[in-house]
Amino acid sequence: MDLQSMTYMVVGATFALYIGIAIWARAATTGEFYVAGKGVHPVANGMATGADWMSAASFISMAGLIAFNGYGASVFLMGWTGGYVLLAMLLAPYLRKFGKFTVPEFIGDRYYSQTARIVAVVCLILASITYVIGQMKGIGVAFSRFLETDYDTGLFIGMGIVFFYSVLGGMKGITYTQIAQYVVLIFAYTVPAVFISLAITGNPLPQLGLGGDVVGSGVSMLDKLDMVVTELGFKDYTTSTMAGKLDMFVYTLTLMIGTAGLPHVIVRFFTVPKVADARKSAGWALVFIAILYTTAPAVGAMARLNLMQTIQVGEVGSVEGNVTYADVPQWFKNWEKTGLLKYEDKNGDGRIQYYNDKNPEMAAKAESFGWKGNEMTKVDNDIMVLANPEIAQLPNWVVALVVAGGLAAALSTAAGLLLAIASAISHDLLKGVFKPDISEKNELMAGRIAMVGAILLAGYFGLHPPGFAAGTVAIAFGLAAASIFPALMMGIFGKKIGSTAAISGMIAGIGVTMLYVFQHKGIMFIPDTAHLLGGAGSEGFKANWFFGISPNAFGAIGAAVNFAVAIAVSKFTAPPPEHIQHLVEDIRIPRGAGTATGH
Amino acid sequence: MSTPDKAAAYWKANLRLLSICLVIWFVVSYGFGILLAEPLNAIQIGGYKLGFWFAQQGSIYVFVALIFYYAKKMGDLDRQYDVHED
Incomplete structure (x- = not known):
């Protein structure tokens, strides 16, 4: 079949x-x-x-x-x-x-x-x-x-x-x-x-x-x-x-x-x-x-090795070292149809050169081989698992x-x-x-x-x-980390955190995280809008990264802001009422857990 | 022990156990897997560099063991302080 x-x-x-x-x-x-x-x-x-x-x-x-x-x-x-x-x-x-x-x-x-x-x-x-x-x-x-x-x-x-x-x-x-x-x-x-x-x-x-x-x-x-x-x-x-x-x-x-x-x-x-x-x-x-x-x-690791060896079949630099396009396996052509894998014969030799042309040392070496740039113009990360069994035949x-x-x-x-x-x-x-x-x-x-x-x-x-x-999913984690986790944890481990403290913490945490992400990736990820917030938009723009932390990674900072703001505000606002403090004491003890109720 | 005292003692014992577990959690991932990865990479187990192994394999095994250890120990504490269910 x-x-x-x-x-x-x-x-x-x-x-x-x-x-x-x-x-x-x-x-x-x-x-x-x-x-x-x-x-x-x-x-x-x-x-x-x-x-x-x-x-x-x-x-x-x-x-x-x-x-x-x-x-x-x-x-x-x-x-x-x-x-x-x-x-x-x-x-x-x-x-x-x-x-x-x-x-x-x-x-x-x-x-x-x-x-x-x-x-x-x-x-x-x-x-x-x-x-x-x-x-x-x-x-x-x-x-x-x-x-x-x-x-x-x-x-x-x-x-x-x-x-x-x-x-x-x-x-x-x-x-x-x-x-x-x-x-x-x-x-x-x-x-x-x-x-x-x-x-x-x-x-x-x-x-x-x-x-x-x-x-x-x-x-x-x-x-x-x-x-x-x-x-x-x-x-x-x-x-x-x-x-x-x-x-x-x-x-x-x-x-x-x-x-x-x-x-x-x-x-x-x-x-x-x-x-x-x-x-x-x-x-x-x-x-x-x-x-x-x-x-x-x-x-x-094995998919990467297979991929490299499919294209670079022999010694780097020798003509026969690179596979000819006519000889690539069927999976290669299947994935080209999706547009997630792209090949462009830049030096017109009918063979595929796949290397890092952003690396100056390698680029110089490649020039001496007669290579005119990386010819695998797109290898989408997401295809690796799906292509893997095909690559391994x-x-x-x-x-x-x-x-x-x-x-x-x-x-x-x-x-x-x-x-x-x-x-x-x-x-x-x-x-x-x-x-x-x-x-x-x-x-x-x-x-x-x-x-x-x-x-x-x-x-x-x-x-x-x-x-x-x-990458997209990682931002979701940043948002959850900056808002929900601190509020839940303080709700259980901090008896003195009241409503004002928790609300300001959540807003500050998710606010600072979203600002950072949007500033670097565009408002709602539309790159052209990033400059409105004083950012640069493109992912390659790393100069403005706070201590070199990428936008995807920023949620932990947002969480720290959430904790800090909530604890600071709790010092100036009223602690939770007596019955809430009892509630917290009660959830800390397993006994008495009934079946969960909906309302 | 009166009930509030017992609850406080139980909570303290829980926090102690929790801290030990979280220290191990931190050391295997952030410690061995990230901060100390370079020196550990000098040690090889099989084809693995040790720092790399902790980052991609070892830490995950430890996480699994930690949760079951914590669940077991908490079960003991629940009974010891007589706050268990049923």
């Missing part, structure tokens, strides 16, 4: 499975919209959290980022896992004890203020929408390859699927669908990784293969990679950072705090049966996440499986996020603040309308992408 029909079959089969589960779970559940996950076993909840959490960014973009940034991309590996430690120890058990269903609800009650609740809703929506944009990009990439269309068409089709999946169905019983999606995505991710690791290093475990030797050479895989990339003028793989050590430190911190502050993840821990389960469930979630996250570095069913896995990752996360956005608008804003007497039916309708709005907005930004999926 050819690849195209195989892909249709595998993707079709997985979708049928999700829909089947959604229908089965819906029929079996009498619970409400908000209690889909109630009473779920910690291991099952952990697996669903894993699917919810591992997005298109994790599945599609991360290995690509690792492939092209090497050691520097460790920020994503540590950042997106280390946050679970914070979640398990600082937030999850206490929020479970509190026993409500949304994050803004906790903030509103703990800070005894509707204003605090509204501010939390706004922060939540900003972070979640930014995150959905990243998913849309991933969905667009996966669909464009799968249907062999351009990226824009892929994105529109993806939006349609997300619409059907999240808005019309899949709301109840989402947990069970996500368990199935986890199985599909982890299988799709690890199978090619095992094959590739075997082919390159002879070790079936990618985690060990990455530290192994290239088959038959006695040179370690990583040393070999370092050699291959530096020879063509690229940065050293195992030691180069993306923008310096300080940026790496702050970026990692931002992603960790942001992970712990993202509402669609936190909500998962509200619905396990006990406080003790909330702690354990975070551990299980991380186990399931770690399976992918410890495989990703091997996928990234794995059977078609593996390629098809990876497409299905990428879609599973993007869909499960998009659904979780859209649910968080919908509940913030319908439950917190409408029912909680503006229209307490709203009927159940209208509340649900408002939630669905909110989802549609979010999909359209995210689709629009997916067509004007501010960066590759993980």
